[in-house]
Amino acid sequence: MTFLKSITGAAIAAAMLLTAPGAKADEQHFPLQSYRVGPYAAGGTGFFGGFIDYLNLINTRDGGVNGVKLTWSEGETQYEVEKGVEVYERLKSNPGIAAWNPLSVGIAYAMIDRITKDKVPLITINHGRTDSTDGRVFPYVFPLLLNPYSETSGIVNYIASKEGGLEKLKGKKIVVLYHGSPYGKETIPIYQLLAEKYGFAVSQIEVPHPGNEQQAQWLQIRRERPDFVVLRGWGVMNPAALKTAQKVGFPATKIIGNVWSNSEEDVLPAGEAAIGYTAITTQASGEQYPVVQEIKKVVYDAAKGNLEDKSRIGSVYHNLGIVNGILNVEAVRIAQEKFGHRTLSGDEVRWGFEHLQLDPTRVAALGAKGLFHSINVTWNNHEGDGYVTFQQWDGKKWNVVSDWIAPDWALLRPIIEKSSEAYAAEKGIKIRTAEEAGSLASN
Amino acid sequence: MSVETLSVPTAPTGWKRIVWPLALLTLAYVVVPLTASSYLLEAILLPFLALSLAAVGLNLLTGYCGQLSLGSAAFMAVGAFAAYNINLRIGLPLPLTLILSGLTAAALGTVFGLPSLRLRGFYLAVSTLAAQFFVQWALTKFSWFSNDNPSGVIDAPALRIVGIDFDDATGRYMLSLTVVALLTLLSWRLVCSATGRNFIAVRDNETAARVIGVPVLRTKLLAFAISSFIIGVAGVLWAFTYLRTVEPAGFNLDRSFQILFIVIIGGLATIRGAFVGAAFIVIFPLLLSRLGTSVFGGVFDSGVLDMSQRIVLGALIIVFLIVEPKGIAALLDRSATALIRWRR
C-alpha cells in the first residue's frame, strides 16, 4: 500500500516535472450539474462519481491530457430544471469550459439555446433530444452513443435475435409499459413503425407518474398474454413494475428494460422479483475492465475516489460515468491534435466531438474493451452509431447475455431529419453544411 | 403608550405614497439593466419576477378571498401552453398572446373553482389538486398541445413586440418586469375596490357576507378567475422569459407548494408580501448553498450541503410561522416603524 502510494506519488511528481514548462499550467474545465440528493440521487452519485473518477485518473496517471489538467466544479440540481439553469448561469463564466454533461433531459432542453449561443458542447449521453442527432441543425448538442429511437430499434433487434431472426417477429405480441411523461411517450411512433415493418403486434400502456401503483396495468398485460414486455420506466416505476409483474405471475425473464430502467437501483428494491430481468445498455457493468481496475488502483487506493460506497464501483451508472469520461477526454485529445496542446475553447472541443471516432482497437487501447463497443461521431451524426448490449440480473449483479447489437440507424435517420428540419424551420435556424462544421465559429 | 401603538404603522400619505414605488421602479428599470450581470438576470431576477407574479395571483385567491388552492402550477402550465399554441397557430402579437393565455387560464380556473361553491378549507384545497393532476395529465397526453413534438418539450418562440427584439437576458427582464408591474398595479387597484372588499368579506365570514348582500358565489368564482388569469400570465413569463422551454413536468405539485410558501412566508393578503416572499424563496437557498460551499466546501459533497439546506429551509418556514405569522412583510413593517421611532 505504502509502496504503491510512493510509486504513484513519484509518478505524479515526474508527470508534474515533465508537463509544467510554463508558469501557469493549462487547464480544461468541466462544470457539473450533478444531483446527489432527491429522487434520482442514486443515478446522479453513480454517474458523476464515475465521470469525476475518470478525470481524476487522467490527472493522476497521465498528468492531464497532454499536460492540460482537467478540473471540475459541481452544482447540485436535484434533477430540477430551474436549479440546473441556475448552476449553468453560475458556472458558465468559469475559464476553459470543455463541455456540459447534465444527465437530465429537462435540464438539457433548457440549455440548448444557451449553449448554442455560448458555443459550448452539450453532451447528453444515452438520452436527450432524439433529433439533436442531426448535427446540421444542432451543432453543439451530442446525444452520444444512443438516442431514444436507436434504443427502441436495439430492443426490437434483440427480441428478434432471441426469437431467431427479424422474420420470426411476425405474429408476436409486445407490450410497451411506459412512464406517463414526455420521455415515456417519445418512442410510441417508433414502436408502431417497427411493428408495421416486422409484422408484430404492439400494445402500449401508460403508467402515470410516479408509477408506484401498477396493478391495473399488469392485469391488462396478463390478459393480453404478450411474448415480451418492454419496460420504459423511470425511478420508482421500475422496481414497482417488477414487483407487480411477480404479483400477477408474469415472468421477469420476459421483461426487457430500456436505458432508464437498467441500473442496480432499478432492480435492487424489487428483490427476488427482479431475477431474470433483462435490460439494454451501451456500457457493460462490472469492474473487470482494465480502465475500471486502474481507477480502483490509482484513484480509490489513494483515497481519492468519488463514490462513498466502494461496492458501487463498476455499477451501471458508475460505468456510464466512466465511459462518459472517456468520450469527453478523447474529444479533448482529438481537438488538441488539431488546435494544439493547450486550453481549448468550447467551439474547438465541439470540433473534437465531431471527430470523435474510436474504433474497437482504440477502445481496447483505452482499457475499455468490452465496456463499450465503439463510437463514430461525424459533423452531421452526433450520436455516433453506438452499439448496445443486454444484461440480465441474477439477483446480485448484471451479466451480459447478448452480443453487441446494432440498431437500424438507416431506418431512423429520415424520421430524425424530418423532426430536426421542422425544428430548424420553427426556430429560423440555417441548416449547417460540412464546410461550416469544419471551421470554427467566427467569434 | 396606547396612542402611539395606534398611531403607527400608518399608511404613507401624500408624496410618500408615490416616492417609494417610483424609487423601486427607477431602480428596476434603470439601475438593474445597466449594472446587473447575466447571472443576476437569468438565475435570480427572471425566476423572481415570474414567481412573484404567480404569488400575487394566489394571494388574491388565498390571502384576500380565503380560498386555499394547491393547484397554482396547473394554471401556470395552462398559461404557458396556451401562449405557445396561440403564438404557433394564430401568430398574434405578444401582448395579445399574453392576455389571451391569461384568459384561457382564467376560464379553466373558473371551472375548477366551481367546487368552492360547496366546499371549504382542506376539502377545497385537496380538490384543487384535481386541477393539478388533471392538467398535467392532459398536457402530456394530448400531443397536440406541444405541436406533436416527439419529446413533448417545446421551445419558447422569439420574443418580439413591434419589431423590437426582447430575446437577450436584459430584454426578457424588461419585458417580464413590465408585465409584472402592470398586473401588480391592477391587483393593487382591485383589492382597494369594492370587489376587493367583497373578497375580504367572504374570507372573514361567508355567512355574514351573504347577510350584508355580498354575492358570495359570484365573488368566489371571480376570485378564482382573476387569480388564475394572473397565475397563467406568470406561467407564460416562467416559460418564455425564464426557462425558454415549456414542459408539463416543470409545473408539478412542488411548484404549487413553492408558490404557496411564498405567499405564506411573504405575508397573506399583502401584495408586497408576494415579492418579499418570492425574493426569500429564490435567493435564500442560493445564499445558503454558497455559504455552505465556502465554509464547508472541501469537507462535504454537494449532496450533504443540499440536504442540510433543505432542513434549514424547512426549519425556517416553521420558525417564521411561529415567530412572525403575518409574514416577512409584517416584519419589515414593524422594523420600519421601530426605525422611525428610534430616529425620533
Next chain:
Amino acid sequence: MDHNDLLFLVEVLVGGLLSGVMYSLVAIGFVLIYKTSGVLNFAQGAMLLFAALTFVSLVERGVPFVLALLLTFAVMVALGFAIERTVLRPLVNRSPMTLFMATLGLSYIIEGAAQLVWGTQVHALDIGIDDVPFELGGILISTFDLVAAAIAATMVLALSAFFYWTRTGIAFRAVADDQFAALAIGLRLQRIWATVWTAAGLVALVAGLLWGARLGVQFSLSLVVLKALPVLVLGGFDSILGAIVGGLIVGAGEKLAEVYIGPYFGGGIESWFAYVLALLFLLVRPSGLFGKRLVERV
C-alpha cells in the same frame, strides 16, 4: 360478457380493493392527527419514509429484525414528542392553514434528515412475506396484499381498542369531540398530542414497512401521501372508518376506471381519477362520507 371477462372484472376489483387497503393505511395516519388537533399533517409521507429508511438501514447494519422494529419505534416516539414540543406547542390556537404549512416545512426537515443520516441509496426491504400469487376460483390473488390487509386490519383493531379502553384513548376522544371542554376538565392537551403523533408515527412505521416492501425503500416512498389525500376527502378527514371505506372505494374505483374507461382516453388516468371521483362525491356530500358536518356560526 362471457365468463373470462367476468373473472377479469372480479380480479381487477379484488386487486383494487387490496390496493385500497394500502391507501387506507397511509390515510389513517392523517386521520389520527386531524381528529385531535385539526392539522392536516402533510409530513405523514416524510414520516413514513423516515421510518422505513431507519428500519431498513438498521437491518442492513446487522440489527435483528425485532430489535430494529423496536428501535425504529423508539425513534418514531422521540420524533412524535419532538414535533409536539417544537412545532405544535408554539403554534397552538393558530389557523389550520398555518399548521398545514408548518407540516410542509416539517416534511422538508424530516426528508432532509432521513437522507442526511441514512444516505440516498435505494434499499430492498424483505419483511418475510413471499409475494407469490395464488389462484382462487380462477382469480389470481396476491399473498402479499392479503397479508398486508390483515396487518392493516390488526392495526386498526389495536388502535380502536386503545382508544376505547385506555385512559389516554378516552382522553383522546374527548379532545377530538371538544377541545375546550377537554381542557376545562383538566386534560393535558400536550401529552395527548404527543401520544397521537406517536400513534401516527406507529402507523407510519407499519405503512412504511409494507409500502417499502412493495416498492423498495427510497425517496419516492414519501409520494404515497398523494394516494392518500383523495381517500381522506372521500372518507372525511376525521373518520378512521371513512379512511378505510374511502380507501377501498378509491382503490377499486381507480383500477376499474384505468382498465375500463382508461383506454378511451389513452390510459394513465389513475393520477387524477381518484381526485375527480372524490370531487364529484364532495359535490353531493361536502364533508365526505363520514366527516363531521361543519356548523356555521355568525
